Amino acid sequence: MKPLALFKSELDVFLKELSRDFDIFGPKRQKKGFLDWGKIEGLSDLDLSPGVTKTSVKSFFLPQPEVLFEFSAKTGDERAFRLKEPECPDRKRVLLGVRPCDARSIFLNSMPYKEDCYFQGNIERNIVIGLFCKTHLSTCFCTWVGGSPTSTDGMDIGVYELEDSFIFLPVSQRGEELLRGLGLREISQEEEGQLEAYKSDAPEGISEGIDIAKEFSKKSLFDLYDAQFWQEVTDPCLNCGTCTFLCPTCYCFDIQDEVLRGRGRRIRYWDSCMFPLFTLHASGHNPRGEKVKRVRNRFMHKLKYFPDRFGPISCVGCGRCVRDCPVSIDIRQVIRQFLEI
Numbered sequence: 001m002k003p004l005a006l007f008k009s010e011l012d013v014f015l016k017e018l019s020r021d022f023d024i025f026g027p028k029r030q031k032k033g034f035l036d037w038g039k040i041e042g043l044s045d046l047d048l049s050p051g052v053t054k055t056s057v058k059s060f061f062l063p064q065p066e067v068l069f070e071f072s073a074k075t076g077d078e079r080a081f082r083l084k085e086p087e088c089p090d091r092k093r094v095l096l097g098v099r100p101c102d103a104r105s106i107f108l109n110s111m112p113y114k115e116d117c118y119f120q121g122n123i124e125r126n127i128v129i130g131l132f133c134k135t136h137l138s139t140c141f142c143t144w145v146g147g148s149p150t151s152t153d154g155m156d157i158g159v160y161e162l163e164d165s166f167i168f169l170p171v172s173q174r175g176e177e178l179l180r181g182l183g184l185r186e187i188s189q190e191e192e193g194q195l196e197a198y199k200s201d202a203p204e205g206i207s208e209g210i211d212i213a214k215e216f217s218k219k220s221l222f223d224l225y226d227a228q229f230w231q232e233v234t235d236p237c238l239n240c241g242t243c244t245f246l247c248p249t250c251y252c253f254d255i256q257d258e259v260l261r262g263r264g265r266r267i268r269y270w271d272s273c274m275f276p277l278f279t280l281h282a283s284g285h286n287p288r289g290e291k292v293k294r295v296r297n298r299f300m301h302k303l304k305y306f307p308d309r310f311g312p313i314s315c316v317g318c319g320r321c322v323r324d325c326p327v328s329i330d331i332r333q334v335i336r337q338f339l340e341i
């Protein structure tokens, strides 16, 4: 199926059409001024400014919190402690304006969560309409880690923003099916010209591209593990966990059972490898009791353990951890130090 086009002036009608069958979520300007995910009720809600939202799309696929099952814990209830699946929302969702780095995180997280029916159910429930990047922020580095401003990984549909129109590129089968029903038009010759220029310019938008997956595959795990720089990287870290909660590719969790007024629920919560309790064993032993071990684990997991197991680096270069770390720890600096080993 060929890409299809929509004039920007028709976006409002497009959203109305889409909202008949789907709940739409997209980047929305929050009262405090930053961009974050929100429900899109009309054109005025949607803000397609450059850059990534404060939080990532992770919460649509690994919700915080996520009820895994429910049960009655009432005494005398004959159905007590029989497990019940939580009810799913009737309507599917469209995630609109997902940047290529965030969309790639869905693709990467699908690898360790391949067998997880909750994650896979959320993949089914959320259709991803990505928005390719024309410009970038100083914290973006997708090209270092296997992505690009026009990567389609994790998308059902990818959208190019031209001067007066949007071009919709079908990526998956369901993306194609969705596009067929939306009454979009064929691309004009002028738009085709703009699209070619866009495609050839976009990847150069982010300077200093390094193929680090290739470089790191040559490095010894033990040399990296024992490197001298870990203490220096660790010293300023507060172990606040901000980096891990904002990161689209951090997926550590904890599971807790809660019973309140006879209603029981097993809930999966986000957790963080930066917290000492995360690895504390029931025996009292903690394999990552010292801060340096936790900080090292965060970076080694993304840059060495995950690629050794699954192939790609588990970072999409969105720059959220760089932007919001209170003590300015920069993963790009750690990557440079890896490269020097």
Ligand code: SF4
Pocket: 236, 237, 238, 239, 240, 241, 242, 243, 244, 274, 324, 325, 326, 327, 328, 329
């Ligand atoms: S955000 Fe910064 S200070 Fe907080 S845990 Fe992460 S690296 Fe450490």
Ligand code: SF4
Pocket: 243, 246, 247, 248, 249, 250, 302, 314, 315, 316, 317, 318, 319, 320, 321, 322, 331
């Ligand atoms: S490690 Fe940082 S730059 Fe990489 S995906 Fe996570 S938040 Fe984004």
